[in-house]
Amino acid sequence: MKKGLSLFIMVYLLGFWSFSSDQEPQKPLHFYNVDTEKKIKGTIQEIIMEPRYKDSSPFLIIRLEEKRTHQRFIVEISPVRFFTHDFHKGEELEVVGSLYSKEGSQNIIARQMRFRGEIIILRDKHGFPAWRGGGMKLKKRRKGKRF
Amino acid sequence: MRRLGIYLFSILFLSVSLKADSFTFSFFQNVTDNIFQNRYSARDKLSHLGFYTDKDFSKISVFTEGSYSYLFENPSLGYYLQDVGLDYLHPVSDKAAFYFSLIGQGVFYRSDYADFNSLSINFLAAFKAYLSQTSILKSNYSLDYRSFRYSLFDFVSHGLSISFDKYFQTRTTMKSEINWGLKCFLHPYSSQEVILVEESGGHHSGRRSYLFVPRTQVEGQNIQILSFTGLIAQGIGSNVGFNISGMKQWYLSGENPFTSVEEFYMVENPSYDRFAWAGYQLGAQITLLIPWNIELKIGYTMANKEFPGIESMNLEEEPLGVTREDRRKTFETRLEKNFPRFSIFLSYVYVDNNSNDPFFDWQGNFFSAGIEWNMFFGGKK
Secondary structure: OHHHHHHHHHHHHHHHHHHHOOOOOOOOOOOOOHHHEEEEEEEEEEEEEEOOOOOOOOEEEEEEEEOOOOOEEEEEEEEHHHOOOOOOOOOEEEEEEEEEEEOOEEEEEEEEEEEOOEEEEOEOOOOOEHHHOOOOOHHHHHOOOOO | OHHHHHHHHHHHHHHHHOOOOEEEEEEEEEEEOOOOOOOOOOOEEEEEEEEEEEEEEOOEEEEEEEEEEEEOOOHHHOEEEEEEEEEEEEEEEOOEEEEEEEEEEEEEEOHHHHHHOEEEEEEEEEEEEEEEOOEEEEEEEEEEEEEEOOHHHOEEEEEEEEEEEEEEOOOEEEEEEEEEEEEEEOOOOOOOOEEOOOOOOOOOOOOOOEEEOOOOOOOOOEEEEEEEEEEEEEEEOOOEEEEEEEEEEEEEEOOOOEOOOOOOOOOOOOOOOOOOOEEEEEEEEEEEEEHHHEEEEEEEEEEEEEEEEEEEEOOOOOEEEEEEEEEEEEEEEEEEEEOOOEEEEEEEEEEEEEEOOHHHOEEEEEEEEEEEEEEEOOOOO
């Protein structure tokens, strides 16, 4: 048992050490701004996978039409590989997130969603991503069974 | 225990010093009146302490997680599990992507169950595509290699699955999935071999001995299965979801090489996995958002499983001349509250298992409570 544990610790160390050096900081397009938070209840119009940040995994993006005003929003959910729910056009979604405008379109960085009787938390109240802290049930998703 | 504490502390310290993006602690407490899931109902309490940490490097993520499980009444069944892996997502368009993961895992039991100790490698390749905005196609291939301390358990398995779902304007989603699997035991069964188990809690509270049936003198044994799953999910308002599902599994070739198949609660047993049975299961589940945004899930499952190659025995372990067949009813309920930095849950499961092998005719109550706490070391992007 001692040998096996030691082997894993060494692999773990080597993995983190070799990747930890010389990483250029990523340049985000937008930060989460708690002062521009908004709640929107709408219908999903389109689902796409799109790069949002330089050198990072593509994000899941939803085009959402607000029920009340028929205004359209582009909702940034999370990196695709961390999200296990399947969205479809026509499904209802309630989003709480930070709003910003870009090239004439209204964009939202989602913090929390209500979907099919579940609350999905994507970020904390300060905008820190939950997918980077295990709050999105990493154990199941890492095995990829629900990708 | 002291050594384990040093390892855990080292991992936490190194995760911070090596600039990990996140660190997650989890603690689960489980109580059951039937840990070995047989007619002799042995009670136990199981504590589970785990950690998870990861680091993203461009499109590749490296992660590791470890957990230690301690059983109060059967400490010899306690174990430590460690995963190390990486994953990668490769988009092929804005509607389709490949996902790959490679994971190494080690499981280390206390001395009495050291035959269950194993090292394994798992590779997964998955593909997901939006065929239209209302239908999704998924496919995945998995490869598992597992080497046990007791080499007769060693196997390599392949799995292939394809699923398709379609959402309708009535807020109904229909999903179908077909799975194929092949499990190859890597060592021949040249004679009857027995793992002798020291019973610690009385003659009938533990497990049956494993006997390997002499199928062939020179070759390993393969089990090939095929299954079909169907699911219908219905949304009712934004606070209620409901689904019913059915699954049918067939044996295409081979049969279990053991004379007995056992499941333990929360502890993996190498004699039982998805290759062990043929039959069907039907289930229904409702998900509700109740006040304070607490998720409530209530589910009911009935299953009829036959274990090819496994002959039922009487309580004196004499063969009864029929293949073992279990009819199981499961009721489960779970409350979960997610906060941005931590999650808590409570769950209760009741199982009624009727079997033509009287040793496996049992009922059990399973209670769990847990907390998961996340620490974040990165930036707010």
